[in-house]
Amino acid sequence: MSARDNILRRLRERTDGALTAPGSDFSVVTNRGWSQTERLERFERLITSVHGEVIHTTSDNWGARLADVVTTKSIKRLALGREHPVAVGARAALAGLDVELVDADRDIESWKREQFESVDAGLTSTRGAIAETGSLWLWPTPDEPRLISLVPPIHIAVLDADTLEDTFFDVVETHGWAGGMPTNALLVSGPSKTADIEQTLAYGVHGPRELVVLVRHAQETA
Template identity: 75%
Template sequence: MSARETILKRLRERADGPLEAPESDFAVVTGRGWTAQERLARFERWITSVHGEVIHASRDGWTEALAGVLRDKGVQRLALGHEHPVAAAARTALAGTGIELVAVDRDIESWQREQFESVDAALTSTGGGIAETGSLWLWPTPDEPRLLSLVPPIHIAVLDAETLEDTLFDVMVAHDWAAGMPTNALLISGPSKTADIEQTLAYGVHGPRELIILVRHAGTAT
């Protein structure tokens, strides 16, 4: 009998019965009980505290807000998908505006240099947001690949206000992450930043220097 088998045998033959896994207590990571308004306020406070920018828009008028952002930021080339409703609506709204809409459903090797050097901004959808940390969560797809939110200097993310959850744990439970996750699940809590060089905080060194969140509301934007 091996040492491992001996140890397991002793554990099974304990006088007070076999060992059982303790009951899990997740109270510390859930149960905040915030209202929808409180969730939105907390999300906005945290993400703007790290230089994220939040713009509120109605569900019907968000593409107008997007056009305004692109105009204000001087965006000439916008990378975005085709299939997701956010990308499809943006493509329709921006047709004829003079902004070049860059397709991203290509092999990265065929347009890697273009993505790093000549794309001004990227537009993505989001799975939702986390109020406790001021974070967005994204599940990349071939239509909206991971690098779309990690490379261009400006990342514009569209977030539906009702998809905000209190905590990361609440997101994982509500969307049944245990049943299956993508290769990459992204949590984004502001633009890229680092303080590696002389402890001086710098933005955009390893990714987007600006993160703009368009929050869509079912009614009139607040």
């Protein structure tokens, strides 16, 4: 009898009965109990601590703030979707500006070089954010492929303030990931960053050097 068989036999013949799986206790990864204000304050503190930029706006005025960002950062070519409400609103808000709107819903092979070499920024919607880690979460689609948030030098993300949740566990539970895991959900916690052996952080080496988050509130904030 092999060593493996001996181990299995001893487990099966335990005098105190068969082993049972312990009960799951998820309290350590949930139940933070933060208010919406606390979630937003924590999210902003953490994402700005790693060079993310947060701009507060309203659901009615966010297009004008987006236009300000595009103008201030001298963005001339912006990649974005065409069908998502965020993309539709952005296209209307930027129609009068000197910026080329680049359709993102194309096969990557048809515009890979263009995306890596001549697109200044990518605009995406978000599905929500995580207060505990200061992270956005994105669910890419053919209309908003993941590369427009990972490749251009600037990533502009639009976040609705009421979609913040306490923890990653809360996101998974609330949105039923166990029954429908996204193909490639993205967690974004700031601009691209890496560190050498001396642990010196460098930004923008393998992706966007800037992350701008437009936080949309239903009403004017103080």
